[in-house]
Amino acid sequence: MRCFVAIVLLITAANPSLFSQKNTVFDPRVSWVTLEQARKMDSDDVLHLKLNRKNLADFPACLNDFSNLQALSLQGMKLTSVPKELAKLTKLYYLDLSKNDLQEIQEELCEIQSLETLVLNRNPLGYLPHCLGRLTRLKAIDLYDTEVSNLPESLEQLTGLKVVDFQGVQLRAEEIDDLKRRFTAVKFFFDPPCNCFR
16 A cells, blocks of 8 residues: 555656646635625725625625626535626636536626636536637636536637536547547546447
8 A cells, every 4th residue: 555655646746737737727726705704805805705605695796896806706506597797807717606506608707808717517507608709818617517518619719728627527439539629729638438329
């Protein structure tokens, strides 16, 4: 066992990105503040806000108070649609909408021109809208454990798109090959291809 641990440590030391690349891409490494903490601060100083289900009574109206937000986590809030208020967050570069009940992405999301990282994992999403191609700064999309099996053609124009996580999504070998062919500059994370029929 000690020998195995030593080997893993050596491999990790030699190539630290081997085990951490995906996680660091979708982890903004910021100091999150809660809504309760944010309300005790100057609203202009609130840059990284993490909301949760106990904030539902104040949401989404509370977003109007923090126009300088750069990172926002709405993880696990049982959202069924993208709040229109997000379109007003013109400095937002990181958005976590994971673990919600989103079946589709509304146009409002496509208005956040500053967005670089979009986390959508663990939503019952079946597709991504064409309008995401307007997000010219988009670099990373997390689709882990969704039902999305393809990317819209509009994303092919995004030269900055570098990482897409499709783990937890049942893709056939031909679907994986097609994505790799269309997005040659993108690093994909896939599970082994399935023999599934859709």
